[in-house]
Amino acid sequence: MKRVLLSTFGTVAGLIALLTFKSQGHPLTTTGALPSAGLPGSGSSSTPTTAPPAGGDTSGGSSSAPPPAASSSSAKAASRTVAGDAVETRYGVVQVQVTVSGNRIDNVSFLQLTAFDGRSQEINGAAAPILLQETLSAQSAHIDNVSGASYTTDGYLQSLQSALDKAGVR
């Protein structure tokens, strides 16, 4: 009986200790600069991160329906940069930022692409450029699932759609 209690207690304590250690650090960001993609000819193709997020506070992630961007009716040439919701998937956090002029998506990039483990990081790294490229080609959030990265795709699409909604893109 003593042995049973001892081994149960030992195992549980060991697990908690290990997991506590692992919850102290920070999630992994995809190695290197976060990928982005832009249409050739549009002004802000290469360095999207210089444009500050215009969609208001993005850290909450769960705030679902912020008021539509105020400038939706202004001149069509004016380009707007909007951040989407931060979406947590089983394997990490995805948050995108889009730059639109009118209904055209000029540029899309990641603000956050984190993974809780090495394998997810690998998957993210492979899927990210594909997702961005497909978005620009489709000019909407209606794109195919990247096979093998369905959780990342789902998170990406949710975040992208929320950004497009905020930017008033139809």
Place this chain on the structure above:
Amino acid sequence: MASAISQGTAPLHLSPSRPLRLDPRVALGMIAAGALAVIALWWQDTFFVQGLGDWLTNAGRITGLLAGYAVVVLLALMARVPALERGVGTDRLARWHAMGGRYTVCLSVAHTLLIIWGYAVAAHTGVVHETGTLLTGYADVMMATVALGLLIAVGIASARAARRRLRYETWHFVHLYTYLAIALAFSHQFATGGDFVSNLKARVLWSVLYVVVAALLVWYRLLAPVRDLVRHDLRVAGVRRETAEMVSVYVSGRNLEAMRAESGQFFRWRFLTRGLWWAANPYSLSAAPRPDLLRITVKVAGDHSAALLNLQPGTRVIAEGPSGGFTAARRRRRRVLLIGGGVGITPIRALFETIPAGTSDITLLYRANRPEDLVLKHELDELAQHRRAHVHYLVGPIKRGANDHLSAQRLRALVPDIADRDVFLCGPEAMMSVTRQSLELAGVPTRHIHSESFVF
């Protein structure tokens, strides 16, 4: 022939070199190091744990990895590896196996529940729905679930209460399903295990671990005994009734020294007759092994041992072993006290013949309830005379307290220097536990009490 063996001439050094013995602490250290390596694999693959779902899933991954490692260790303990058998001892290996087995079943159940719960939390679904998803959507999880069911069934069958209600043979047969369970559970580890899917090196090492242990099992439990049958041509040489309840079986062969058996060890014997071939029963050598002859002395209790009386000379024998760590190698001091009772006298009798010792360094105590229960008495007397050792026969019913033959007071009176001796003890469980207490009271340190239990 009996007299030839009972002469017990000079102690014979049978093995050409010293057989390898793995110290129990070293064995435990190796097992622990393996477990740490398994946890390190998880540690290296996991960068961040966030939220309830992640906590549960990762706890599930760790318990799953440990369970996958533990089943291999459990098999290795039972693979009859000579270095383990001699160093750790078969009885201790069996105890480790039983304790570890219960722990492993618990780990597997915890792994399953934690993964289901963790995935359900992450996917924001119910536990029942997630169970369905796991069973249908994840590769090989269905097979692993069958394996879990088998493991739980075996665990229940092995639980002590159930084991007393089940016949030993039935329990043993049920136990064989663990092999099936391990085979069924293997593939889901690579197909869905986060630590293996993308890590070829881990998959290779893990597979090597499983393959090596499987090879040890097949070699030492199946092939080596058959090889010995052919190489040593083991056959029944004769059967002799010792008392109303005890019978000796002589087994002849050639080059038996190559088997490296030692006094105090046992083999699992399989007599190849129509009625006996399927059972391999453990019986200790009751005389020091000779290059051409082995002897066991068996209590005629169950159907199996009763059938031994009718063995015909020439019957072929498969001897799996030698097993057990109850040998002279355990001894640390010059003077030795041997205590035997019941059928436990058989390994003691063999040790009495060969354990190296000088004049009056050996004393033997033989406990029996009735004079007619004493076996091999004339041999013991002859050996005592030959080796100038002392024998005391402690005959009579069990008494209470200080009056019992094996009380600390009586032991000290019989063997005044008892606290300075190494003690070898073998007998029925009840006798051994009483004697162990008395020995400790009489001042024998635990590390100098060597015993072997027949319960496994």
